[in-house]
Amino acid sequence: MPDIGGMVRRAKQGAKQVIGKGDKNDKDSVDPVDPVEAVEPVEPETPEVEDIAEVVTEESAEDAASVADVAEIAEEVGRLRALIERTRPDPGPVTGRWSLGIGDLFAEHPKVPKRLRGLVRKLDRYGGLAITEETVEFDGDDVEWSSVTEIRTRNLVEYLLSDAVDQQLESVPLPWFPGRKRVLDAVGKAVLTLLIAAAKEQLERRDVDIRIPAEVHYRGTLRRRRELAPGVLAALVLADPAVNQCLVATAAAHGIEVREADDDLMADAEERAAKVRAKLAALEAKLGKFRPNGN
Template sequence: MPDDASWLRDLLERRRPDPGPVSGRWALGVGDMIADHSLTPDKLSGLLRMLNHFGGVAISEDGVEFDGDEVRWADVEEIRTRSLIEYLFTGGVDKQIDKLPLPWFPFRRKVLGAVSRAALTLLLAAAKQQLEGGALEIRIPAEVRYDGLLFDRELAPGMLAAVVLADPAVRQCLESTARAHGVAVNPAADDVMADADERAEQIKSMLSAISARIHSPGDG
């Protein structure tokens, strides 16, 4: 696995939540990732962690947050999970980290490029392993359906949040916390990956496109 991804994988492993429903609040976001990167000056780490609300996941006793948008558990009606491969296949990587509306800071372009490549690399590696039968299916909480003011709404993770949710400890924490608040967690009924065998070539093509994006000179 390229060095770009190794530090992010290590960060995820170090910051995993405890098993079971969350106590208090747990969060991991783009600010943590930027602050942890070797390109970032130590004196900026504390300030950059304030950028977490631009991207990432937060789970608390009050609610769940994807990429800065929070929904209280009292308003959540259901959480629907999708295969990680399907999430990628249906455009889940469109919310690129380097396109987040982050303010300027030193080494911004280089650091965001590194974080973007790391996130895509981790997602790609997990999807390829799953596609080749080397891992159990990874299903992420992809749709948080909740009661809006006028109609039901849906909270969905961007690419960065999906990387965090692909970690088994984070998934287990979110789902356990949801169930502790009476929220059902179910597979999406219209999971397009039900016919994954028939779409294998399309999926492989999609993964190749993601791989090309990782190695694109414009990402640095």
């Protein structure tokens, strides 16, 4: 026969172990427990539905607060246009240094605290253009004119079709300040809005042919052929005629040939139109999906 007494003793011992998980200093605080009931697992407590809803609501509110509205985007578009017009280089080859980048854009922003403006001016390597008598620089990468072999211009729409513009502003490590995410969102959408507007103008007006110096070919280490290309903000800045002419004139002053690239994607008008519509639709979709990273 089974040892009933032994089974009972083991069951009681297990019950004591379960009970012992409570307050060890209060031996009288636990009522006697039936051995069978004592070994049943205790389900962990779960948060109430109301608690979960409260957390989700708070997160949704925080996310919504970081999204710029139409008025804020329009304001940034105007600010960016004014900045480009105000800082246009003089005609002809550059003298000294000319530059326009993300650092300038944020340093002049009214919502960026004055104490941070000196720091944010150093952010041009995350987007922008610089032309000097010695070098040309896209998004923080510079090349000496003496190493440049040629520059090829690309039709702005064709350049967009090639997916070359892939650097976006959400990666900019802008220091924290109240409303930082909302400012990043508004500025990023403003850049895309202006880029789309320039492309649409070219499509709607057959007499407009916006070509930007989009391929800077140069000799790298071990004389390997390399290429420097502008990101989204630099491409937008190069679409300005004065900036475009300055870069081309500076290159010519250094004896560098500037010629049109083969716009293969523009050869078939019907295929081009379909690709242009798809690309512009994708860019416009980014205006709704754009979200700045970081806190």
